[in-house]
Amino acid sequence: MPLYSHSRLSTFEQCPLKFKFRYIDKVETEGAEGVEAFVGKRVHETLEKLYKDLQMQKLNSLPALLKFLNDEWKKNWNDEIIIVKQDYSPELYLKLAEKFVIDYYHRYKPFNHSRTIAVENRVVIKLDEKGEYLLQGYIDRLGYVDPGVYEIHDYKTNSSLPLQEYLDEDRQLALYQLAVKEGYKDAQRIRLIWHFLAFDKELESTRTDEQLEQLKAETLALIKQIEATTEFPAKVSKLCDWCEFRPICPEWKHLYALEDKEPEEYLEDDGVKLVNKYAKVTEKKRKLMTELDNELEDLKERIIIFAEKIGVNVIFGSDNKVRITITDTVKLPYKNTEERQELNELLKKLGKWEEVAELDTFALAKIIKNKGWPQQLLGQLKRFIKIEGSYRVYLGRIKEE
Numbered sequence: 001m002p003l004y005s006h007s008r009l010s011t012f013e014q015c016p017l018k019f020k021f022r023y024i025d026k027v028e029t030e031g032a033e034g035v036e037a038f039v040g041k042r043v044h045e046t047l048e049k050l051y052k053d054l055q056m057q058k059l060n061s062l063p064a065l066l067k068f069l070n071d072e073w074k075k076n077w078n079d080e081i082i083i084v085k086q087d088y089s090p091e092l093y094l095k096l097a098e099k100f101v102i103d104y105y106h107r108y109k110p111f112n113h114s115r116t117i118a119v120e121n122r123v124v125i126k127l128d129e130k131g132e133y134l135l136q137g138y139i140d141r142l143g144y145v146d147p148g149v150y151e152i153h154d155y156k157t158n159s160s161l162p163l164q165e166y167l168d169e170d171r172q173l174a175l176y177q178l179a180v181k182e183g184y185k186d187a188q189r190i191r192l193i194w195h196f197l198a199f200d201k202e203l204e205s206t207r208t209d210e211q212l213e214q215l216k217a218e219t220l221a222l223i224k225q226i227e228a229t230t231e232f233p234a235k236v237s238k239l240c241d242w243c244e245f246r247p248i249c250p251e252w253k254h255l256y257a258l259e260d261k262e263p264e265e266y267l268e269d270d271g272v273k274l275v276n277k278y279a280k281v282t283e284k285k286r287k288l289m290t291e292l293d294n295e296l297e298d299l300k301e302r303i304i305i306f307a308e309k310i311g312v313n314v315i316f317g318s319d320n321k322v323r324i325t326i327t328d329t330v331k332l333p334y335k336n337t338e339e340r341q342e343l344n345e346l347l348k349k350l351g352k353w354e355e356v357a358e359l360d361t362f363a364l365a366k367i368i369k370n371k372g373w374p375q376q377l378l379g380q381l382k383r384f385i386k387i388e389g390s391y392r393v394y395l396g397r398i399k400e401e
Ligand code: SF4
Pocket: 014, 015, 017, 018, 234, 235, 236, 237, 239, 240, 243, 244, 245, 246, 249, 250, 251, 252
């Protein structure tokens, strides 16, 4: 049974294909790291040093910490690091990392809010009784305040500040709380504390025992879902910009290959040529269809007027004729309206429902595809189901994605 982690679970939730690349196929992507993650690592290391040294009664000065940060930055920086926001230079990111450390230092000096028990502390959480399902994590800093009161500290270098309700639902620190509760039997109160360094802001949350039990059950269910998964579709989102698997991801591989091409070379690419042509023909078709529809509508109106004028039902051309009829169309209440619901109920009451009700094959196909009913139930329908693969081609604007 693999050892799970919060980030492993989040990767699956974010994109099953990314999960497959990273944890099943174990694709090597050395060096392909986003600058944001790089900043996060360097700041974490610096704060780790601060507290580790404090445990040995050594208080680093701010210049000493910044020197440490700069040295680590230089030692680890490489040209493969991805900067998505092209307007910002590596130097600017270094300044940002320094600012995080400076603000934190000024805010908490002399760092005596709690006694540090451990930094970068590895914890293993048992999710089931037998201990078959284990999850590991690293607590940035575990602190001890008063008897029975513990603090789990987490440093965040994100550029967005989450709402309190989001933190109250956060899985990562709550899972760590389970480990602390298990490991320190005197723990009566465990505070979950996030340091949002970009905002020089501390946010806090707590969990009840019931919430922790529920979280354990949900996490276990997610792990079982992952283990039963056989298909790992790509899930495109904004986070793709930071995904190290873009060069091999079927959603981005072509674009990635184009990025290195010169403009002339780019336009000569077979894929680019095909899509440009496809877009052009689609647009041409749309225009032609609109023109033809308008022309037909206009002719229809003129034919009706002509027929009415000379009092006929049929008009003759050279090889064709046109018949004009008046038909009444029965209009019924739309689907999902209250009126439609009432109509359905009435028909059932009148015993006429079976005569007009039909199986909604579209809805059933959707349920089968999304495995929306229990496996056992779907199994009984198996002999009626045929799965046929088919290609579809969708045209979309690049900026929409
Ligand atoms: S680039 Fe996007 S869609 Fe592709 S694997 Fe990464 S996260 Fe998934």
